[in-house]
Amino acid sequence: MAQQQEVMQKVVDILRPFVKSPEALSAVSMETSILKDLKVNSARLVDIVLEIEDQFGIAVSDEAADKVKTVGDAVSLIMKNAA
């Protein structure tokens, strides 16, 4: 659980430059939608996945990347790949 919190914080830090609603970050949860709640431009998901790959040293397939909708999806993806 502590590790999940740590990963989530890193994901939030990765998302921070891409969000158009910075205030939504203060109430972020695993259910927070990256596109709808944080107002991230959908094209930027590509950049976010690249950052995740770099920072966690993992490879994310296009198929897996397409399934990331929420902060929790990103955290799960990272934990599964890092396991």
Add this chain to the structure above:
Amino acid sequence: MTRRRVVVTGLGVLAPNAHGAPAFAGALREGKSGIAFHPHLASAKFGCQVGGIPEGVEALQRRYLSEEELLAMNTNMVYAAIAAIDAWSDAGFQRPAAGDDRVDWDTGAIIGTGIGGIDTVAEKLVPKVEAGKVSRLGSTMPEQIMSSGNTARVAGLLGLGNQVSTNSAACSTGTEAVIDAFLRIREGRAERMLAGGSEGSSKYIWAGFDAMKVLNRTRNEAPAEASRPMSATAAGFVPGSGAGVLMLESLESARARGARIYAEVLGGSVNCGGHRMGGSMTAPNPHAVQRCIRAAVEMAMVRPVDIGAINGHLTATFADPHEVRSWQSALGLAPEAMPLIHSTKSLVGHCLGAAGGVECVAAVLELHHGFVHGSLNCDDLHPELGAFASRIPHRTVDVPRLNVIAKASFGFGDVNACVVFGRHA
């Protein structure tokens, strides 16, 4: 078809010697040069190691743009955005608040560029593609390298819903944009248009001109003296960068909202010399230049003697005397009866695709405030311009009754653009 009057109600400029219309007006009056020595040009073994680059942009862009917006913007786009936002605010409009989903269908933008996002191409796109790392490019390449990236970003920042496009006509780009926008409003297709030009500051933009040996390589140790339009010792232009954007507006709209009116756009003309009669990809057909000037003046319905000043293209190449002769021939005036002739490039260098925008802002400020700024570095006037000596001011002169100013830009491709601004009455 309606033929409406069009006025200038906002000015935005990010120039090598000043940011913002009031500071730029002051810099013009004072004869402040924006040309500096740039060590990175020396390191890259440029012959010309001086240039005009707007100062303080790193801090400035964070005042105007969010981190998210800056992620996908190169210098060309940043310069355009700052000048466009300034023109918008100067015209009396507020930037839309975050979350404001409304579109301003009556306002558009034509902000041209000559070269565009070549810094992004050179520094990011090419190295990654050549290294086989296409998948590492991220999502921001197309919007930074598409020619229309500068204007597209402005549309998003301000919620513009009328025509949003980027024109490109080499060094006549900015002036052409102003004329295109003027005609669109005149025809009733838009109420307001942000119009002008932008050009990034990149050694990759300037290198080709340096290789052509059209940049001045004789004054690296004296940057403020390097841009020498109309001088006997002119030895090529000095590269510049930045953006100049004007808010053009229908007179009805401007009156309805009680806007300040800087000037009226009286007429404009754009043409090409067809690379004939002495014209080529890199040289102007003088007959086309004269036709362009005459057409703009005729459309403006002013007499040549009514024109108080010419803000010329005047880059500091061999073409300057030819340009002045073309103005004289087109206006049909004796040299001593010509309007005051001067070059804003003597202060800011040649801002390429931004030149017309920056210099149209200069011309409108001169008209509005009643002065003609001095043309620097031509105390040693070119011998072929001797007859015009009394009409070329070296220091700023007050001209309270300056009622009409003509601004022209000419570009590679043998293209020409001339616009005539009048004091609004």
